[in-house]
Each structure stands twice: as structure tokens, then as C-alpha cells.
Amino acid sequence: MNISGWIFMTLSALVITALTVFSFWKILTKK
Amino acid sequence: MTKKTNGPEAPGILKPKGRERWATRMGVVLAMAANAIGIGNFLRFPVQCAQNGGGAFMIPYFIAFLLIGIPLMWIEWGIGRFGGKYGHGTTPGMFHYLWNHPLAKYVGAIGIFLPFGILIYYNYIVSWTLAYSAFSLTGKYFSVPSHGGMVDFLAAYQGKIQNTYFQDTTTACIFLFITIVFLTWVLSRGVVKGIEALSTWGVPVTFAIGALLVWRVLTLGTPDPAYPERNILNGLGFMWNPNFAALKNSKVWLAATGQIFFTLSVGFGCIQTYASYLSEKDDVVVSGLATVSTNEFSEVLIGGFIAIPVTVAYFGILETEQIAQAGAFDLGFCAMPLIFQKLAGGQIFGTLWFFLLFIAGILSSMALAQPVMAFLQDEFKLNRKHAALIVGGLCLFLSVPVVVFLKHGFLDEMDFWLGTFGVVLFAVIEIILFMWVFGARKAWKEIRKGADMKVPRFFFFTMRYVTPVYLTVLLGFWFAQDGIHVLFMKGVAAQHYPYVWFARFLMTALLLALLFLVHLAWQRKHRIQHRLPA
Numbered sequence: 001m002n003i004s005g006w007i008f009m010t011l012s013a014l015v016i017t018a019l020t021v022f023s024f025w026k027i028l029t030k031k
Numbered sequence: 032m033t034k035k036t037n038g039p040e041a042p043g044i045l046k047p048k049g050r051e052r053w054a055t056r057m058g059v060v061l062a063m064a065a066n067a068i069g070i071g072n073f074l075r076f077p078v079q080c081a082q083n084g085g086g087a088f089m090i091p092y093f094i095a096f097l098l099i100g101i102p103l104m105w106i107e108w109g110i111g112r113f114g115g116k117y118g119h120g121t122t123p124g125m126f127h128y129l130w131n132h133p134l135a136k137y138v139g140a141i142g143i144f145l146p147f148g149i150l151i152y153y154n155y156i157v158s159w160t161l162a163y164s165a166f167s168l169t170g171k172y173f174s175v176p177s178h179g180g181m182v183d184f185l186a187a188y189q190g191k192i193q194n195t196y197f198q199d200t201t202t203a204c205i206f207l208f209i210t211i212v213f214l215t216w217v218l219s220r221g222v223v224k225g226i227e228a229l230s231t232w233g234v235p236v237t238f239a240i241g242a243l244l245v246w247r248v249l250t251l252g253t254p255d256p257a258y259p260e261r262n263i264l265n266g267l268g269f270m271w272n273p274n275f276a277a278l279k280n281s282k283v284w285l286a287a288t289g290q291i292f293f294t295l296s297v298g299f300g301c302i303q304t305y306a307s308y309l310s311e312k313d314d315v316v317v318s319g320l321a322t323v324s325t326n327e328f329s330e331v332l333i334g335g336f337i338a339i340p341v342t343v344a345y346f347g348i349l350e351t352e353q354i355a356q357a358g359a360f361d362l363g364f365c366a367m368p369l370i371f372q373k374l375a376g377g378q379i380f381g382t383l384w385f386f387l388l389f390i391a392g393i394l395s396s397m398a399l400a401q402p403v404m405a406f407l408q409d410e411f412k413l414n415r416k417h418a419a420l421i422v423g424g425l426c427l428f429l430s431v432p433v434v435v436f437l438k439h440g441f442l443d444e445m446d447f448w449l450g451t452f453g454v455v456l457f458a459v460i461e462i463i464l465f466m467w468v469f470g471a472r473k474a475w476k477e478i479r480k481g482a483d484m485k486v487p488r489f490f491f492f493t494m495r496y497v498t499p500v501y502l503t504v505l506l507g508f509w510f511a512q513d514g515i516h517v518l519f520m521k522g523v524a525a526q527h528y529p530y531v532w533f534a535r536f537l538m539t540a541l542l543l544a545l546l547f548l549v550h551l552a553w554q555r556k557h558r559i560q561h562r563l564p565a
Contacts (some may be wrong), residue, residue: 001265001267001268001271002250002272003267004086004273005272005273007086008086008087008089008272009086009267010420010534012086012335013332014170016324019323020325020328020529022324023320023321024324026192026317026321026484027057027318027483
């Protein structure tokens with residue numbers, strides 16, 4: 001895998017993980 | 032519950048007495064995610080990504096996610112919660128309140144027709160995954176030596192040919208029967224004890240099995256030292272190395288948009304039904320976002336790391352390209368079983384892989400069945416056990432031609448008109464009704480009601496202008512590219528014509544029957560409203 005492949009894979013994973021963590025954090029921390 | 036709305040006051044208003052509500056917020060998010068996570072997450076996405084520019088595919092994919100996926104998800108949650116407060120769990124009742132016109136309820140009938148029509152053949156596909164899970168456990172296909180042999184194994188199972196493994200479709204019918212009986216049982220338990228309970232364990236189990244398989248794939252290294260180039264890193268490269276030239280091709284953009292659309296299960300009428308079991312003050316914004324992100328997590332971070340990388344590691348890039356071109360089913364049902372034969376602990380991992388697909392599929396089947404369930408319960412006051420028996424019985428009866436005529440293209444014909452063209456058309460209709468007929472400001476207010484986060488104003492303009500235009504362009508391209516060919520049966524052998532026409536007849540009859548039922552339901556409401564004798 002080349003460096004661009006690593007970048008695209010990592011960025012995709014980061015964006016989706018961030019969105020998932022953010023939305024579930026909002027749900028779980030709602031008073 | 033007789034609050035003034037945009038729609039007509041009579042005869043639709045009935046207090047939503049006895050309607051179920053989701054027990055927990057996490058339960059509704061997991062049920063919605065279970066609806067979205069399907070077989071396509073693990074088979075269709077990796078094939079689409081590898082065939083359409085690798086990592087570069089993620090650029091149009093994320094753009095479509097932002098401009099179509101998230102807006103449509105919020106719109107459907109909003110329409111569903113809006114309809115639920117008037118006791119309607121399906122789009123005929125919801126559209127009745129969005130559009131003050133006698134035709135509205137009949138247009139809404141499409142939102143029951145599509146999921147039920149898709150359910151008829153989707154159950155059959157789900158049953159294949161259950162069958163292959165059992166075949167993995169028993170090692171039934173472990174003596175099939177080649178890719179061609181696995182293609183024949185699947186064809187014989189489906190009744191297309193006969194061989195030493197299968198003489199007819201008896202085995203396929205048994206697994207279909209088990210699938211439909213299980214589905215009927217879950218539906219008969221209701222929204223909380225059935226759908227919510229199954230989703231609450233089903234989605235985590237899907238993730239756990241998926242994580243285990245990803246770990247197994249990523250630790251494979253180079254399975255055959257005789258072929259050092261066949262390794263997992265090259266497999267990941269095949270999947271993720273970006274080919275920016277592909278972005279100049281409009282087909283890549285269409286493929287990415289189509290993938291976002293199908294993976295989120297928008298345009299089916301199912302999300303509206305699930306959202307109708309929310310209370311009026313429940314948030315739809317953060318919950319909708321959690322649904323899409325859970326689906327994306329399973330698709331990109333699990334689906335993207337199993338099937339394609341492992342196929343490259345065992346077969347090399349050239350053969351993987353051929354397998355990917357043959358489609359998602361070839362990858363899942365013909366290539367993967369061969370890999371399990373070579374993998375240490377392959378029987379266990381094969382069982383888990385197909386069971387993962389089965390859970391993902393049956394949870395989606397549940398969502399596809401719920402609109403017609405809700406319609407029978409809300410509009411005809413059937414209890415859920417009777418409604419489940421009717422839906423299960425109809426699924427069994429109507430799946431007969433799907434099984435028997437599979438080799439004649441019966442399933443493919445239904446899938447194009449319902450599962451490809453119909454869902455995009457319905458999405459265009461609902462977005463126009465909600466954002467233009469009901470009114471953009473009222474729709475925006477409806478979505479933001481009870482929201483746990485501020486929705487960026489960007490989405491107001493996106494929902495109003497960008498999403499409907501984007502979807503209409505997609506629909507136009509598809510119709511020009513594939514629709515005309517399918518409509519005039521180009522490339523279909525003459526001996527298959529009667530079966531293709533039979534599929535069209537069945538779909539038309541189903542739609543007419545639902546339109547008649549909608550008519551009856553509204554007559555019934557009218558009689559109740561005015562206390563007229565039956």
C-alpha cells in the first residue's frame with residue numbers, strides 16, 4: 001500500500017470514528 | 032392530539048391509542064442502525080470502493096454522505112415522528128398530513144409497497160447466508176476445489192443447475208422457511224420485545240464478530256510464501272490506494288452516491304415507521320447522526336477490511352479484480368468459501384462470516400416488514416400477532432415465484448424496479464413533499480424540535496435545494512443508463528420474457544392491492560369519525 005492509500009484509509013477511519021464517538025457521547029451524556 | 036396541522040383535520044385524526052413506544056433511546060438508535068447495516072455493508076461497499084478508484088472513491092462517498100445521507104436521514108426521522116403523533120406509522124397517513132390533497136395517501140402507499148416488495152425477495156437472500164453458515168459449520172463446501180466449482184455449488188443450491196451437492200431447491204426452501212418463521216416470531220413480539228430487543232444484542236454481536244474477522248484478516252501476513260506479493264498490505268492497497276483519474280468519470284460519482292443511498296436504507300419507508308414510535312419531544316438530530324455513523328463504522332471500518340484484502344492475500348490482484356467485476360455475491364458466496372478452506376480454523380471463521388451476514392440481513396428484513404405491520408395495526412386495528420401471521424404468510428406465499436423462477440431473472444427484475452429505481456424515486460417524492468409542499472420552514476422546525484444539538488444552517492439549504500436536485504440527477508442517469516435497457520428487456524433471452532412479465536404483474540398487483548387497502552382504511556376512518564354504520 002502506498003502513502004496515499006495510508007492517508008485515505010486513516011482519514012476515513014478518523015472521520016467516521018470521530019462522528020460515531022461524538023454522537024454517542026451526546027446521547028450518553030444527556031441529562 | 033387534535034392540534035391544527037398543515038394537513039386536513041378529517042378524517043385522519045385518531046388518537047394514537049395503544050401505539051407502542053421505544054423503551055430506550057439507545058434501543059431506537061440500535062434498531063435504526065440495524066435497519067441500515069445490511070449484507071451490502073460487508074459485500075457491496077468493498078467491491079464498489081475497489082472498482083471505483085480505491086481510496087479516491089471516498090471523496091465522492093463522503094460528499095454524498097454530507098449532501099444526501101445525513102439530510103435524508105433527518106428528513107425521514109422528522110416525517111416519521113411527525114406522523115407518529117397522529118397515530119400513523121406509515122407514509123399514507125404521514126403524507127396525508129404533509130399534503131392537503133386526496134391523492135397524498137395514495138402516493139404514500141409507495142412507502143409500504145417498496146419495503147414489502149423488497150422483503151419478498153430479500154428474505155431469500157438472507158436465507159442463503161444462514162444456509163452457508165450451516166454449510167461452513169458442517170464443511171459441506173470444503174471439498175469444492177475451485178472458484179468455478181463454488182459458482183456451480185451456489186447455482187445448484189439456487190436450483191439453476193443440478194449437481195452432486197443439490198438436486199433441487201429443497202434445502203434452499205428449508206432455510207427460507209426457517210428465516211421467515213424466525214422473522215414472523217420477532218415481528219409478533221412487537222416493537223420493544225421483538226425489534227428493539229433483537230437489535231440491542233444483534234448490532235453489538237455484528238460488531239464483535241466483525242472485529243474478530245478484521246483481526247484475523249489483518250494478522251494473516253503472507254498466507255502462501257510461494258506468492259510473496261499476495262499479502263494483506265497489498266490487499267489493503269488494492270482497496271485503499273487512490274486512483275485520482277477515476278474522479279473524472281461520472282460513473283464513479285454515481286456509484287458513490289448510490290452506495291451512500293443504499294447503505295443508509297433511505298427511501299424505503301422503513302425509517303419513517305421506526306421513527307413513528309418516538310414521542311413528540313424525542314430528539315431526531317443526534318439519534319439520526321448516531322445511526323448514520325454506526326452504519327458507516329460497520330461499512331468502512333469492518334466491511335472495508337475483510338472481504339477484498341483477504342481475497343487479494345489468497346488469490347492475488349488479478350483474480351480479485353475478476354471476482355470484484357463479477358459482483359458482490361460472487362465475492363461473498365464463491366470467493367470467501369474458498370478462502371475459509373485454506374484458512375486455519377476456516378470452518379469457525381466461515382460460520383461466523385455468514386452468521387454475521389445473516390444477523391445483518393435479518394435485522395434489515397425486520398425493518399422492511401415493519402411498515403406493512405404498522406399499516407395493518409394502525410389503520411385496521413389488527414393486533415400484532417395477527418398482523419405478523421398475515422405478513423409472514425404472505426412472505427412465504429409470494430416468495431414461491433422468487434425461488435422457482437430465480438434462474439429466469441425474476442429476482443433481478445424486482446430488485447431493479449423496487450430496490451434500485453423505486454427507492455430513489457420515493458426519496459425524491461418525500462423530500463419534495465416535506466421541504467416544498469409542507470414547507471421548508473415548518474419542516475426545518477419539525478426536524479429541530481427537541482434536538483440535542485444545533486443543526487448547522489447549511490443543512491437547511493442542502494435539504495431544500497441540493498439533495499432533491501442531486502437525487503433527481505441520480506434518478507435520471509440511472510434511468511438513462513440502466514432503466515431503458517431493463518424496461519425494454521434488452522439483453523434478456525426470449526425464453527425469460529414470460530417470467531420477467533410475471534414479476535412485473537406481481538409488483539403491479541401488489542401496488543394495486545395496497546392502494547385499495549389505503550382506500551378502505553380511509554373509508555373506515557371516515558365512518559368512525561362520523562359514526563356511520565359499516
